[in-house]
Amino acid sequence: MVLAYDGTPFHGYAENPGVRSVAGTLREALERVLGHVVELTGAGRTDRGVHAAGQVVSFATRTDGFDPVALGRSLNKLVGPSIAIHSIDEVPADFDARFSATSRVYKYRVLNTPVHDPFRARFAWHVPQPLDLAALRTATDPVVGTHDFAAFCRRPPIAADGFSASLHRTVRHALWRELGDGLLEFEIAANAFCHQMVRSITGTVIEMGLGRRRAGEMLGILRSGDRANACRVAPPQGLTLWEVRYDGVKPRGERPVRRRFPPNPTQGFAVAEGSP
Known part of the structure; x- marks a missing residue:
C-alpha cells in the first residue's frame, strides 16, 4: 500500500497508546473494512509533524479475493482528510515494507x-x-x-x-x-x-x-x-518521506500492473511520485 499524509495532526507514524498516529488511524480503518485484526509494517517511522508523499505499508489479510481498488476507496472514506491511499498491490508473502x-x-x-x-x-x-x-x-x-x-x-x-x-x-x-x-x-x-x-x-x-x-x-x-x-x-x-524503493517486487500476475484509484476528493494529494 502506498499512501501520503500531512503529518501535522499526528503524533508520528508509529502507533502509541493515547495519541493519534498515522498507523493507528490506518489500522482501525483496515480492521473495520476487512473484519479482522491487522498488523502493519511501515517503511519509515516518521516523527511527529513529518509528512509522507510515498510511505509504503505492508499487511497480511485473511480475506480471499478482495478488490484492492474497492478497498482503497473504502479506506479513503474512513481515514480522514489528512491521509490519502494512492495504491494497493498484492505482493509475495515474504515482502516487508521496512526490511525489503x-x-x-x-x-x-x-x-x-x-x-x-x-x-x-x-x-x-x-x-x-x-x-x-x-x-x-x-x-x-x-x-x-x-x-x-x-x-x-x-x-x-x-x-x-x-x-x-x-x-x-x-x-x-x-x-x-x-x-x-x-x-x-x-x-x-x-x-x-x-x-x-x-x-x-x-x-x-x-x-x-x-x-x-x-x-x-x-x-x-x-x-x-x-x-x-x-x-x-x-x-x-x-x-x-518522498519515496521508498524496492528491487524485484511486482504484484502477482503476468505484468506488474499497479491498480490506482482516485483518493478522497477532499484530500487534494497528487499520486505519490516514484512509488515502488
Whole structure:
C-alpha cells in the first residue's frame, strides 16, 4: 500500500497508546473494512509533524479475493482528510515494507523569504535570513557515501548484550535545488536513515548557509561521531518521506500492473511520485 499524509495532526507514524498516529488511524480503518485484526509494517517511522508523499505499508489479510481498488476507496472514506491511499498491490508473502526496501528518499523544504507564508507554513521551515546556496551545497557534499552518522543521529538504546545498533548508513545522493519563490529543497537518498538523521544534517547545513559555521567543518563533524559537534535539529514540518524503493517486487500476475484509484476528493494529494 502506498499512501501520503500531512503529518501535522499526528503524533508520528508509529502507533502509541493515547495519541493519534498515522498507523493507528490506518489500522482501525483496515480492521473495520476487512473484519479482522491487522498488523502493519511501515517503511519509515516518521516523527511527529513529518509528512509522507510515498510511505509504503505492508499487511497480511485473511480475506480471499478482495478488490484492492474497492478497498482503497473504502479506506479513503474512513481515514480522514489528512491521509490519502494512492495504491494497493498484492505482493509475495515474504515482502516487508521496512526490511525489503533498498533505499528511501526524503525531501526537506526551506522557505527563505523575509516574511513567512501562512499557506506554506505546514510544509516548510521558514528561515528569514539570506542563505548562501553555494555554502549549502558545499556543506552537504561530505555526507554522500558510507559513513558512521553518529554525529547526526539520536543514539539508539543499549541492547541487553551491551551493544547498540550500528549507525553506519550509505547516502547515495544529497543535493539542494531552488524551486522558486524563495523555496529551497534538500533531497537525500540512502539505504536507510537513523533517527533524526535528515533533520540533524539539515539543521547543521542551514547554520553553514547562514554563515554561522564554515561549510568546510562538515567533514570534521561527520568524522567526530559526536552529536554535540552538530547543530540544532531542523523542525519537523519541512520534512517529507518522498519515496521508498524496492528491487524485484511486482504484484502477482503476468505484468506488474499497479491498480490506482482516485483518493478522497477532499484530500487534494497528487499520486505519490516514484512509488515502488
